[in-house]
Amino acid sequence: xxxxxxxxxxxxxxxxxxxxxxxxxxxxxxxxxxxxxxxxxxxxxxxxxxxxxxxxxxxxxxxxxxxxxxxxxxxxxxxxxxxxxxxxxxxxxxxxxxxxxxxxxxxxxxxxxxxxxxxxxxxxxxxxxxxxxxxxxxxxxxxxxxxxxxxxxxxxxxxxxxxxxxxxxxxxxxxxxxxxxxxxxxxxxxxxxxxxxxxxxxxxxxxxxxxxxxxxxxxxxxxxxxxxxxxxxxxxxxxxxxxxxxxxxxxxxxxxxxxxxxxxxxxxxxxxxxxxxxxxxxxxxxxxxxxxxxxxxxxxxxx
Numbered sequence: 001x002x003x004x005x006x007x008x009x010x011x012x013x014x015x016x017x018x019x020x021x022x023x024x025x026x027x028x029x030x031x032x033x034x035x036x037x038x039x040x041x042x043x044x045x046x047x048x049x050x051x052x053x054x055x056x057x058x059x060x061x062x063x064x065x066x067x068x069x070x071x072x073x074x075x076x077x078x079x080x081x082x083x084x085x086x087x088x089x090x091x092x093x094x095x096x097x098x099x100x101x102x103x104x105x106x107x108x109x110x111x112x113x114x115x116x117x118x119x120x121x122x123x124x125x126x127x128x129x130x131x132x133x134x135x136x137x138x139x140x141x142x143x144x145x146x147x148x149x150x151x152x153x154x155x156x157x158x159x160x161x162x163x164x165x166x167x168x169x170x171x172x173x174x175x176x177x178x179x180x181x182x183x184x185x186x187x188x189x190x191x192x193x194x195x196x197x198x199x200x201x202x203x204x205x206x207x208x209x210x211x212x213x214x215x216x217x218x219x220x221x222x223x224x225x226x227x228x229x230x231x232x233x234x235x236x237x238x239x240x241x242x243x244x245x246x247x248x249x250x251x252x253x254x255x256x257x258x259x260x261x262x263x264x265x266x267x268x269x270x271x272x273x274x275x276x277x278x279x280x281x282x283x284x285x286x287x288x289x290x291x292x293x294x295x296x297x298x299x300x301x302x303x
Contacts, residue, residue, distance in 0.1 A: 010244045011244075011249065013240075013241075013244045013245070014241045014242075014244035014245025014246075014249070014250050015241075015249075015250060015253050017238070017241035017244065018237075018250045018251075018253045018254055019256055020234075020237045021234045021235075021237040021238045021241065022253070022254055022255075022256040022257035022260055023256075023257075023260050024230045024231070024234035024237065025230070025234045025257055026100075026257050026260035026264055027230045027260075027264065028230035029091075029095050029100060029104065030100060030261070030264045030265070031223050031227040031230060032048075032092055032095055032096075032227060033095045033269070034223065034268065035220065035223055036092070036095070036096040038220065039216065040207055041092050041093055041096065042201065042202060042207060043207065043209055043212055043213070044227070045088060045089060045092050045198055046195065046198040046199065046202055047213075047224055047227075047228065048227060048228055048231060049088070049194045049198065051227075051228030051231075052187070052191040052228065052231065052232055052235075053188060053192050055228075056184060056187050056188035056191055057188055059184055071180070071185075071186075072180040073176070073177055073181065076176055076177050076180075077177065077186065077189050077193075078193065080173045080174060080177060080190050081189065081190045081193030081194055082193075083167075083169050083170040083173060084170055084190050084194055085193070085194045085197055085198070086162075086163075087163050087166035087167045088163075088194065090159045090160065090162045090163035091107065091160065091163040093159055094106075094156060094157075094159030094160040094162075094163060095160075097154075097156030098156045098159075099265055099271045099273070100262070100264060100265035100269065100271070101258065101262040101265050101271070101272075101273045101281065102144050102153060102273060102277055102281070103160050103261070104257055104258050104261035105140070105258050105277075105280065105281040105284045105285070106141060106144060106145070106160035106161055106164060106284070107164050108254075108255060108257065108258065108284060108285070108288055109137050109161065109284060109287075109288070110164040110165075110167040111168075111251070111288045111291045112136075112137035112287050112291055113164050113165050113167075113168035114171055115130050115133070115134055115291055116134060117165070117168050117172060118172065121169075121172070122172065127294070129290075129294055130291060132290075133286075133290040133294065134287065135287075136283050136286050136287035136290065137283070137284055137287030137288065137291075138287075139280075139283050140279075140281065140284035140285075141161065141280065141284065142280070143276050143277070143279050143280030143283060144157070144276075144277050144281060144284070145280075146276060174186070183239070187235070246296065247292075248292055248295060248297070249296070251292040252292055252293065255289060258281055258285060
């Protein structure tokens with residue numbers, strides 16, 4: 001029997017929102033890559049999470065009621081925030097060093113990495129079919145990265161891979177928190193923790209935030225706002241998609257982000273993946289989509 005759908009499931013709406021999410025995240029990554037040439041990446045990261053923290057706080061207030069800082073699982077919330085910081089830092093620096101399409105494909109190794117971490121850390125049973133999807137993802141990663149020889153991406157490729165691993169761990173922790181704390185409050189707490197830690201780092205680092213932002217042009221300020229809007233809108237659309245349709249049906253469409261990233265990379269940065277990279281991207285996509293589909297079948301109510 002297929003996975004149970006949310007009450008009043010609307011597949012068209014859910015799939016449409018996931019495609020918008022994929023486009024928003026690709027746009028956010030492209031904006032970060034573009035701005036990273038003129039504004040320090042640490043400042044970009046801090047602005048990004050300042051924007052999210054303010055947006056989540058406003059959203060919670062609009063739902064009625066003050067923001068309660070209390071959590072039933074404070075240690076897990078702290079761990080989630082730390083993993084988000086590691087994921088985002090690796091992502092923001094990684095996108096500066098390698099092309100957008102290849103970066104996105106390596107980031108989307110996260111579902112495959114979740115399978116491995118679930119087996120190693122949580123001792124979850126993993127079927128041979130799911131291990132086969134892991135093998136596809138690893139083969140795709142090697143084809144994209146090419147550790148040696150023509151077309152090798154160099155050490156910079158380790159950053160999106162590290163980001164994918166951090167995001168996989170982040171998802172496992174989020175699963176544990178989901179039944180204890182409200183999702184909006186959880187996202188606000190994570191953004192607040194990341195913003196606070198980055199604020200301390202920037203305070204001690206030899207970077208002048210105020211002069212940097214003061215000297216930013218109108219175009220740069222517009223792109224900073226666009227970066228935060230893309231990322232926050234992506235999260236909001238994804239939340240709406242999950243309420244509209246089953247996650248196992250939606251997640252394969254999230255891999256459209258690779259197509260959006262490839263198109264944006266070609267238009268803005270004049271880069272197109274070579275044949276090896278295309279083959280690797282396809283293998284990563286197959287491994288990720290297969291993993292999501294098998295996870296949906298294995299979920300309660302699945303076949």
